[in-house]
Amino acid sequence: MVSTWSLLLLLWVLLEAMASRNNMLLSHKVIGEPCHSHEECQSNCCTTNSLNPQKFCTAQTIFLQCLSWLKPNGHLCLKSAECHSNCCTINHIKESSFCTTRNLFLQCVPWRKPHGSRCKGHEECQSRCCLNLGDTQRTWCVPRTGVLALCLPL
Structure with missing residues (x-):
């Protein structure tokens, strides 16, 4: 017959096994869960994945590297x-x-500067077209015009 001490010992071993299993599950978060350190994640990767400074568990690359967003x-x-x-x-x-x-x-x-911005040379403009549009000394970024898309005054 099984003694009381044997039953208590068996019960204690089972409780210890369940407690260690629960601790292990709590310490290994899945991908997408919030984290603070690599050790918390099953993948061992805790990085940011957006402009939000909060870190999340992320996957590792095939080279076992953690890539930040x-x-x-x-x-x-x-x-x-x-x-x-x-x-x-x-x-x-x-x-x-x-x-x-x-x-x-x-x-x-x-x-490069968008259309309508003041410029000093063609290289400053998105269109690569900086022209004087009037009697003033000011030059402006303008879109290219014509069939050949040349830098011509309007």
Whole structure:
């Protein structure tokens, strides 16, 4: 016959096993759950995934790296590493830097002034067209015109 001590010992072992299993489940959060450190996540990756500073459990890459969320084009940035395109370009109107795209040759596309902005040369404008539109000495960024899309006065 089983003694009382044996039953108590078996009950204690079962309770310890259940407690350690619950602690393990609580300490390993799934992808998408809020976290503070890598150890909390099943994937061992706790990173930001938006402009929100809150961190969440995220998946690892095939190289077992944790990748942080990177800003898309148009968002303010301080350095290129913050941007998905790895391009952080200065906006001369607001004197701020923004994430910008890359061209076909993987070079960062420089920011250019929109139509209607004052300019000093063609290179400053999106259209690459800076013209004097009147009797004043001021020049403005204007869209290209004509069938051949030339930089001609309107």
